[in-house]
Amino acid sequence: MYVTNYGAARGIDTELIYNVSATDSLTNEIVDTVSVGGMPHAVADNPNNNQIYVSGTVSVIKPMADNNNPIF
Secondary structure (H helix, E strand, C coil): EEEEEEEECCEEEEEEEEEEEECCCCCCEEEEEEEEECCCEEEEECCCCEEEEEEECCCCCCCEEEEEEEEE
């Protein structure tokens, strides 16, 4: 599962975070995180080309699999 994140960095009000996290759907733990363009809002996948698309400033991510877990 992929989750978009954006907002202020912990304890730093002027630094904004723009990234996408891959989580293990069995444990709900974050497996990997990758920085993307500004204000990511949604994630869509294309199973035909194995790419993840992130809205906001459009970013394209090609994940890899590690023991059936999505990673970047």
